[in-house]
Amino acid sequence: MLLTLTEPADVQMRLDYFETRCKELGLRVTRQRQEIFRAVAQSDKHPSAEAVFLQVRESMPNVSLDTVYRTLSSLEEMGLLMRVGLSSKARFDGDLRPHCHFVCTQCGEVYDIFPQENEQIACPLPARNIGEIKQINIQFKGICKNCRPQ
Amino acid sequence: MLLTLTEPADVQMRLDYFETRCKELGLRVTRQRQEIFRAVAQSDKHPSAEAVFLQVRESMPNVSLDTVYRTLSSLEEMGLLMRVGLSSKARFDGDLRPHCHFVCTQCGEVYDIFPQENEQIACPLPARNIGEIKQINIQFKGICKNCRPQ
DNA sequence: TTCCTTATTAGGAAAAATTACTATATGCTA
DNA sequence: TAGCATATAGTAATTTTTCCTAATAAGGAA
Secondary structure, three states, X not given: OOOOOOOOOOHHHHHHHHHHHHXXXXXXXXXXXXXXXXXXXXXXXXXXXXXXXXXXXHHOOOOOHHHHHHHHHHHHHOOOOEEEOOOOOOEEEOOOOOOEEEEEOOOOOEEEEOOOOOOOOOOOOOHHHHEEEEEEXXXXXXXXXXOOOO | OOOOOOXXXXXXXXXXXXXXXXHHXXXXXXXXXXXXXXXXXXOOOOOEHHHHHHHHHHHXXXXXXXXXXXXXXXXXXXXXXXXXXXXXXXXXXXXXXXXXXXXXXXXXXXXEEOOOOOOOOOOOHHHHHOEEEEEEEEEEEXXXXXXXXX
8 A cells, every 4th residue: 555645736726625625525724724724735834823823823813723733633634635644642652663653543543564574664765864763653534343333 | 775673472471581681681680670671571462651650660669760760761872662753852853854863862852854865754554544644753772983983 | 695503613721742941869980 | 888870759831722703705506
């Protein structure tokens, strides 16, 4: 299985697509949602909620932090942006054998996935140019069988 | 590049190794550190700091939450356990093209890594049995060139 | 366009998660 | 075993995220 998501690079096109998606889902196209989506779509800095809040506040001084958090979460659910890593609290793993994690977005449960005998976890070459890699972390997010049987 | 870390499965062996590592690094072998390490090493539940705190408190009723947080972080630095995902606050990415992230553990900066033309991001087969995968998240942790030039 | 309905928001408060502080305790070296 | 420096408990503070409610505004109907 490969990742196949692609998205128009142009921000305006993505804003249009965002509106379409909102209407499909029966969500109102509010200025707050637009600006918050734009702030993330325009940035290549992987901004935090706080950073998005500060950015959006430039054009909407009264926007609330709650709205930013709420909107970021719903945009994530809509598949219009992604959260880097896990949300909320930290989880720890004492098993250092190479393996991946499946994280259920419903119940929060973390499952280990040990690769098959002949499977390899490969590291893209460009990573070496950015710095010294000390750890690899591979996560799959989705709904586990307990939460959605069958 | 492949992940090559392996660790003795037996908890007692790992505790011994933990002591050795502490001594190598000039860290004191305190009961708190032992119990906190044991709690994570024994568990297959990817416990949170809170969960570790509750577990350790069974045998050490006066252990403090601060000690748990501090110790988990230092155990991570020592390479004796790993943190699932990122620490602290959430970061968002509006670019949905398949790519990985390099996270600098020093400055917190997040760098994009786009795979080479012929590279593939593969998903271990067993993942399919756990649930429906909606997203793949690959992170590399380390020190970026800005923080440790050359 | 204007009105209505209901989803959404602002603002503030609260909760949850993590970190900082300091006096005390304790591991380790000699 | 004594002394010293590190580590801890207990608490407070900070940071991050979520909750609550009255007010607002989007989108559909008239």
